[in-house]
Amino acid sequence: MAKQQGESGDRDLVVIVGCGRLGALLAGRLSQAGRRVVVIDRREEAFNLLPAEFSGFRVTGDAVEHEVLRAADLAKAGCLIAVTQKDTLNLMVAQVARLVFAVPRVLARVYDPRKEVFYQRFGIETVSPTELTADALVEAVGLG
Amino acid sequence: MNQGHRYPLFLRQRYRDILGYSALVGMLIGLLIALPAALVVFFPEEGALARVFLTTGLAVLGLSLAVRRLCRPLDGDSLSLDEGATVVVLAWLVAILAGAVPFRAAGLDWTRAIFEATSGWTTTGLSVVDVAAASPLILFFRSLMQLAGGAGLAILMLSALTGPPGVSLSTAEGRAEQLVPNVRQSARLVVLLYACYVAFGILALRLCGMSWFDAVNHAFCALSTGGFSTRPQSIGAWHSPAVEGVTILLMLLGMMNFLIGYALWRGRLRFVARNGEMRLQALLLPLLFLGLLGALTHPLETDLVHRARAALFQAVSALSTTGYATVDPREWSGPGWALLLVAMLIGGGAGSTAGGLKLYRVHALARGLLWQVRALPAPRGLVNQPTLWVGEQRRVLGDGHFRQMGLYAFLYLGAWLAGGCALTAYGHPLAESLFEFASSLGTVGLSVGLTSAAAPDGQLWIQIGGMILGRLEFFVVFAGLLKLARDLPLVLSVQANT
Numbered sequence: 001m002a003k004q005q006g007e008s009g010d011r012d013l014v015v016i017v018g019c020g021r022l023g024a025l026l027a028g029r030l031s032q033a034g035r036r037v038v039v040i041d042r043r044e045e046a047f048n049l050l051p052a053e054f055s056g057f058r059v060t061g062d063a064v065e066h067e068v069l070r071a072a073d074l075a076k077a078g079c080l081i082a083v084t085q086k087d088t089l090n091l092m093v094a095q096v097a098r099l100v101f102a103v104p105r106v107l108a109r110v111y112d113p114r115k116e117v118f119y120q121r122f123g124i125e126t127v128s129p130t131e132l133t134a135d136a137l138v139e140a141v142g143l144g
Numbered sequence: 145m146n147q148g149h150r151y152p153l154f155l156r157q158r159y160r161d162i163l164g165y166s167a168l169v170g171m172l173i174g175l176l177i178a179l180p181a182a183l184v185v186f187f188p189e190e191g192a193l194a195r196v197f198l199t200t201g202l203a204v205l206g207l208s209l210a211v212r213r214l215c216r217p218l219d220g221d222s223l224s225l226d227e228g229a230t231v232v233v234l235a236w237l238v239a240i241l242a243g244a245v246p247f248r249a250a251g252l253d254w255t256r257a258i259f260e261a262t263s264g265w266t267t268t269g270l271s272v273v274d275v276a277a278a279s280p281l282i283l284f285f286r287s288l289m290q291l292a293g294g295a296g297l298a299i300l301m302l303s304a305l306t307g308p309p310g311v312s313l314s315t316a317e318g319r320a321e322q323l324v325p326n327v328r329q330s331a332r333l334v335v336l337l338y339a340c341y342v343a344f345g346i347l348a349l350r351l352c353g354m355s356w357f358d359a360v361n362h363a364f365c366a367l368s369t370g371g372f373s374t375r376p377q378s379i380g381a382w383h384s385p386a387v388e389g390v391t392i393l394l395m396l397l398g399m400m401n402f403l404i405g406y407a408l409w410r411g412r413l414r415f416v417a418r419n420g421e422m423r424l425q426a427l428l429l430p431l432l433f434l435g436l437l438g439a440l441t442h443p444l445e446t447d448l449v450h451r452a453r454a455a456l457f458q459a460v461s462a463l464s465t466t467g468y469a470t471v472d473p474r475e476w477s478g479p480g481w482a483l484l485l486v487a488m489l490i491g492g493g494a495g496s497t498a499g500g501l502k503l504y505r506v507h508a509l510a511r512g513l514l515w516q517v518r519a520l521p522a523p524r525g526l527v528n529q530p531t532l533w534v535g536e537q538r539r540v541l542g543d544g545h546f547r548q549m550g551l552y553a554f555l556y557l558g559a560w561l562a563g564g565c566a567l568t569a570y571g572h573p574l575a576e577s578l579f580e581f582a583s584s585l586g587t588v589g590l591s592v593g594l595t596s597a598a599a600p601d602g603q604l605w606i607q608i609g610g611m612i613l614g615r616l617e618f619f620v621v622f623a624g625l626l627k628l629a630r631d632l633p634l635v636l637s638v639q640a641n642t
Contacts, residue, residue, distance in 0.1 A: 013325070031309060031310070031326065031327075032222070032309040032310075034326060034328060034329075035326065036324055036325045036326040036329060037325050037326065038325050051222070051310075052222040052223065052224050052225075052309075052310045052312060053222040053309040053310045054310060054311075055309065055310050055311045055322070055325070055326055055327030055328075055330075056325035056326060057322070057325040
């Protein structure tokens with residue numbers, strides 16, 4: 001029974017790949033909201049960006065390696081968010097999470113709007129800051 | 145508004161948060177102090193003392209509620225590490241002072257009352273109370289303090305009430321290791337695990353022939369690696385192998401990192417087998433046992449079975465920093481003392497209820513030392529770093545880790561020497577002084593007779609300092625007090641101006 005409890009409990013585990021400004025902010029907010037959070041980054045120093053609200057685990061390593069993803073307990077995660085600086089890396093990690101680890105919900109940041117279509121074909125939800133900024137600016141100019 | 149006032153105003157807001165969260169811990173402390181009053185149901189003749197517990201507890205609770213109303217932390221405001229340290233230091237001061245009141249009412253003077261309260265909350269177990277004559281309410285309160293202090297006030301608060309988001313409080317109280325990647329869920333799991341241990345301990349001790357009251361007290365104090373007993377001869381009073389066996393098991397559970405307890409619970413044996421702390425413990429305990437077996441000099445204990453029982457019990461009791469005794473420590477020969485001393489200095493697992501330098505640091509430093517020696521004849525260009533298994537992950541031990549652990553070990557051993565030498569000023573021999581202070585600093589509670597109600601005030605205060613510094617791991621106390629000393633004049637200056 002204990003095992004079952006642990007596993008259903010882990011469904012609120014969120015794995016964040018990339019601890020830059022966005023990854024760190026996200027990790028802090030999700031922690032504060034009471035979710036279990038694991039952050040992965042290649043560089044140990046990146047974790048210095050994490051805010052005081054963060055209470056999850058840090059995993060140092062390259063997220064393209066299975067060993068690293070396993071260390072982050074990805075197989076039990078309910079959600080993966082890929083927010084590294086590189087679109088291609090985000091796509092790859094998101095795909096691995098989807099296909100190999102069968103993570104129910106996978107989200108990624110994409111800078112290049114033209115690439116979004118690939119993500120969607122793999123069942124990966126995307127957020128594109130480029131597009132969001134463009135939308136906001138168009139609206140601002142239009143209303144201004 | 146004057147430019148120069150901006151920082152003090154900002155600080156004032158931060159101190160509202162700090163006081164607000166301290167008051168939250170204060171509420172918990174108030175409840176804990178009021179709880180023993182409920183025992184008046186079983187001991188109706190203790191009505192007067194029960195009233196003291198109830199009024200003290202309610203006073204702390206009321207005061208905390210008032211402070212919390214005044215300084216309600218802004219929702220979701222988190223604390224930085226040094227602010228967390230300040231909260232922990234303030235909360236522990238309140239806990240110790242308020243916890244001393246019932247002892248004062250039971251007839252101790254303030255120094256001795258504060259000593260007893262400190263020994264309780266820090267799970268040390270050195271005592272100046274006459275256990276044979278003490279009221280059962282006092283005995284239960286001592287055990288309850290150890291139970292709470294073992295888990296950590298911050299962990300209890302985070303699991304039961306709310307608290308700041310983030311890890312500042314649990315880290316400041318030396319309970320940084322988490323079972324799951326969320327501090328509140330982790331705190332709940334730790335308390336759940338702890339409660340299971342306690343329930344098991346009470347039942348097991350009861351089945352071994354203790355009364356319910358003794359079983360509850362000893363389960364509390366063995367699991368928190370505290371070591372208060374309800375009898376002057378400690379566990380030795382029962383002369384029962386079963387009681388000793390169960391107590392050994394409880395002490396081992398108490399000194400085990402909660403992470404490992406959680407892994408065992410989930411059946412992850414591989415994790416346990418490659419954990420450095422468990423390995424070091426598996427090496428140290430047999431060595432201690434064999435060493436102590438040869439070092440018992442009591443003329444009556446010539447029977448090998450008796451000696452083995454005493455040696456095993458004492459090895460676990462010293463390494464787990466519990467401090468229960470089945471034979472008087474004065475009956476060990478010189479090497480026996482030395483072994484107990486080393487065990488007390490090393491201590492139990494990190495993230496457990498134990499004290500001392502902690503197995504984790506000793507293991508990592510030993511690994512580093514071996515690595516350093518091996519690297520001496522290696523080619524100059526060789527890149528190689530020692531690694532450790534932390535949870536499921538292999539972690540590389542960098543220079544930063546070694547600096548931190550090395551400095552801590554230096555500080556710890558330095559403080560031990562300084563405190564031990566200071567005790568000699570009260571007319572005790574050096575060996576006894578060093579033993580007794582190692583026992584205070586490591587929150588152990590084994591005594592060679594220096595700690596008693598007749599001990600001079602100055603000696604007791606040195607030991608009080610040792611217990612607090614040892615339990616909160618030095619830096620937190622320094623950080624908290626330095627911050628208070630630096631900020632308070634500024635904060636108060638604004639209050640005076642506005």
